[in-house]
Amino acid sequence: MTRENPxxxxxxxxxxxxxxxxxxxxxxxxxxxxGEKLSEVELANKMAVSRTPVRxxxxxxxxxxxxxxxxxKGAFVTVPTLEDASALYxxxxxxxxxxxxxxxxxxxxxxxxxxxxxxxxxxxxxxxxEYLVQDRKFHNFLYEASGNRFLKGVLLDILDMxxxxxxxxxxxxxxxxxxxxxxxxxxxxxxxxxxVKAREEMKEHINLTRSGVExxxxxxxxxxxx
Numbered sequence: 431m432t433r434e435n436p437x438x439x440x441x442x443x444x445x446x447x448x449x450x451x452x453x454x455x456x457x458x459x460x461x462x463x464x465g466e467k468l469s470e471v472e473l474a475n476k477m478a479v480s481r482t483p484v485r486x487x488x489x490x491x492x493x494x495x496x497x498x499x500x501x502x503k504g505a506f507v508t509v510p511t512l513e514d515a516s517a518l519y520x521x522x523x524x525x526x527x528x529x530x531x532x533x534x535x536x537x538x539x540x541x542x543x544x545x546x547x548x549x550x551x552x553x554x555x556x557x558x559x560e561y562l563v564q565d566r567k568f569h570n571f572l573y574e575a576s577g578n579r580f581l582k583g584v585l586l587d588i589l590d591m592x593x594x595x596x597x598x599x600x601x602x603x604x605x606x607x608x609x610x611x612x613x614x615x616x617x618x619x620x621x622x623x624x625x626v627k628a629r630e631e632m633k634e635h636i637n638l639t640r641s642g643v644e645x646x647x648x649x650x651x652x653x654x655x656x
Contacts (some may be wrong), residue, residue, distance in 0.1 A: 521642035599642035
C-alpha cells in the first residue's frame with residue numbers, strides 16, 4: 431500500500447478557507463451582529479456548501495476570539511465587553527507604537543502623504559463609515575510598512591477583534607476631526623523620522639479611540655446584545 435505524500439494539497443482546502451474568510455468578513459463588517467447565533471444550516475445554504483466547511487470555519491473563528499462556543503446552545507458572534515475592550519486596546523497600542531518606531535527609520539513618504547491628504551479633508555461632518563474604512567486601510571498599511579511579518583500577523587488578528595468594537599467608538603460622541611488630526615500627527619512624526627514622537631502620537635490616538643468605546647459600553651450595558 432502506497433502511503434500518501436503528506437505535502438500533497440489537501441482536498442477542499444480552498445473551499446474551507448473561502449468559507450472561513452466569508453464568515454469572518456461578515457462578522458468583521460457587522461453583517462452578522464455581536465451576540466447573533468451562527469447556524470451551520472443557514473450559513474451552508476447561503477453559501478451553497480455543505481455543513482462540514484462551515485463547521486470547521488466556526489471552530490477556527492472560535493480560536494481567534496471572534497466566535498464564542500456555548501455548550502448545548504451553539505456558536506455565537508462574540509459580544510464585546512468592557513474588560514475585553516480595555517485589554518485589546520492596551521495590547522494594540524503597545525504593538526502599534528512599536529510598528530511606527532520601525533516605520534520611522536525609513537518612511538514610505540509617498541504613501542504616507544496620500545493618507546495625510548485623506549485625513550486632512552476629514553472633519554466632524556465626514557460620514558463615520560467612510561472614516562472607519564480609511565482608518566482600517568491606514569492601520570493595515572502601517573502593519574505592512576513595519577516590515578515585520580510576525581508583528582503584522584498579530585496586529586491583523588487584533589484588528590479583527592477590534593472591529594467588533596470600532597462602530598461604538600463613534601456612537602457616543604462625534605470626534606472625527608480629532609481622530610483625523612491624530613492620524614496626521616502620527617504621519618508627520620514618521621515623515622521626519624521621529625520615532626519617539628510617532629510612538630507618543632500613536633498612544634494618544636489609540637487611547638482616544640479606546641475612550642470612545644469604553645464610554646459607550648459603560649453607558650449602554652447589554653445594549654449590544656439587543
